[in-house]
Amino acid sequence: MSDPKTSNGGATERRFKVVGTRPIRHDGIDKVTGRARYGADVTLPGMLHGKVLRSPHAHARILGIDVTRALALPGVKAIVTGADMPPVKSKTEQSGEGTTNPRHLSDNVLAKEKVLYSGHAIAAVAATSPHVAEEALALIDVRYEVLPPVLDVRTAMRDDAPILHPDLRTHGLEPKSDRPSNVASVVRFERGDLDAAFASADVVVEREFDTAMVHQGYIEPHNAVAKVDADGQATVWVSTQGPFEVRHFCSEILAMPLSQIKVVPAEIGGGFGGKTTIYLEPLAILLAQKSGRPVKMVMSRAEVLRASGPTSGSHIRVKLGATRDGRIVAADATLAYEAGAFPGSPVWAGAMCLLAPYDIETLRIEGFDVVVNRPKTAAYRAPGASNASFAAESVVDEIASRLGIDPIDLRRKNGAREGTPTPAGPRHKRIGMLEVLDAAQASPHWAAPLGTSSDPAKRRGRGFAVGFWFNAGLQSSATIAINPDGTASLVTGSPDIGGTRTSCAMIAAEELGIPVDRVRPSVADTDSVGHTDVTGGSRVTMATGLAVYEAAQDVKRQLCERAAALWKIRSEEVSFADGKLVAAQGDHEPLTLAALGGKLSRTGGPVVGRATVNAQKATGAAIAGTLVDVEVDVETGKVDVVRCTVIQDAGRAIHPAYVEGQMQGGTAQGLGWALNEEYVYDADGTLLNAGFLDYRMPIALDLPMIDTIIVEVPNPGHPYGVRGVGEVSIVPPPGAVASAIAAATGVRVPALPISPPRLLAALHAGDRHAEAGRAAAAR
């Protein structure tokens, strides 16, 4: 547990009473006693159970679907296929953090003409029990024309590759191309004379890297319960990070008016970005419409892995040139990311984050969004940045090693600061890169001896890497109602995936001068709160918290008016301080919220404060550093993490324990990404490890306690200085682990995961190269 280290020169010197403390979360007791209601806990009278028939083929045309036998099974009440969905126009539209194409979304929910990955949904059945529904799936007859699958970006980008979407043209090419392609889009950033810059470098390192497709690994599978009333009004209970997105997407692809869909967000058992889109919700609505009864659908673990949204595998080339004193003078990078079956990988974010921690004048970065016959990728905690950081940080580390410069010192020499142009062009605002590096170098971990193992087969190494994430702003709404007893009911529209209902309650408590347990936070459905964008992009405590802050100002203004009415003075003569209404003059006893709360009805009625924000201009980007010690068994290739410290700029830690939790959680996921996790497909495109036994995520026994150091470089765009904290900690671990292994073994592995078989092969190849070198030297 660490106390946040605040960097002076920040936005505010305010002394907080609630912010910075560690209260027990409001939802804690329900969560640990099992009373919290998750999506799969929802049960309605007459409810049916839905199951999905999924393609066994990675790439095939659907020649026909016959549901006759399935419909005849007793207990089956409705079946839907792609033919039951309305046609949807292909267009790109803004949605949350990025863009979507509703036609692709519809085709992913239920395949129409083609199946594009093994697991792609073809039909859905509603029956009186999940077992009957499962039985009915086997009675649906589908005829396919199997097509050759394309499973990796390099194959997909070849001129002779099978084409997934004959009408897909590469966006971003100039001049435009009319050739069908698996490359959905290209992004490119370029500035300066690259050839001249590389020519001026004393050392140039160019490497290529591959990263595997990985999954967010949330414990709670996707679920949805839908009912459709006789008037056509649909209500959907769902585990989601974005109830307003669910409403919008369902409206678009089902051609239903927005006002006819109400989405109720249930408690959520993890999302990490994977629950920012839709899978089961439209199917549950369609089945409910067709059967006239509520329908519940819950994915199995295998379905989650096969058919929800993992994040992209990638192929990345990075070339950096540096002068002898460690200054990086040139950068050239190419990134190709798997989008999965439909366009929309986070390659644009990867390209923008790859070198964002650094001040590099001359660069060229090109990113390709490539469709392959795998599930459509979805966001995963700083989407796109971990892949890119692994590649860039590996090369930065190699340059440091070649030049004999301390890896943190080299990063400091090239560190971005306020005003530094980002790779995409816009200049950094105030950013904590240097402060994170300083904290890393001053940490007990950095100063500690690495130690050695008593086992001669085990080697230790230490690695360090940094990462960057933008953090999103977007839109949020909040209301605060003052109750007669002076407590506050806080309503927001942000599903709580990391303790944000409490961080938002803390902001309200701070502003209203009351204890946090006198604020009752709730997360409302889409009919009960103003539009609120997705819980994602590390935005909720910053942006929804900003709406809460503004709503509290509205409350205070109204309370001043009510006190003035009671005291028969002007509202300008009343101030709000330390939770009390105070008259500037006269003999008026200050009023607490509890005292005034009971008098609101006779001063004009209830007091409800409201606010909406578009927080795009309030965001503060985040930097994190990961310091890791590993122990490598050179006989088995197994890597143990023996010590790990994450250093992160939080701006202002509202609830330090939850900030630390985010830092540790992101780091644990990054370590799994580095060492073990990968989708394993056979040549036909069938996922071979569709379960947690074989899709190996780290568990508590695999990792040491992850130490945390919170750095606070206040975000000038926010009244408290808050920066988003949820994502950036997942970015540096793969690069740090790769560097630690290189330090331990002398071998740098340019691929993730650095699993035992891959590391052993690299070690043996390294031995063969070393032996060949020795033999050559001896001749």
Added chain:
Amino acid sequence: MATVFIPAPLRRLTAGHDRVDVPGASVGALIDAIDALHVGFRARVVADGELLPSVAVAVDGDMITQGLDEPVHPDSEVHFVPALGGGASPR
């Protein structure tokens, strides 16, 4: 005049220049001014009177919220950055 940085793929329209200084009080006005000098630029970033969904704009480091009506200052720096998250098939 505001400085507008031209995205790399569109520099073929601006004779290779990576930035253009143009007058204008809004993002839309700047785009029109660039298009007057380098015909075809507007069509690459605007459709149906709005910025393309795949295009985001930063003015002085802040992502804009008012689209083409976003005000700019005489010394503003304007960047076009991707808002890409999905592609459109022209069916």
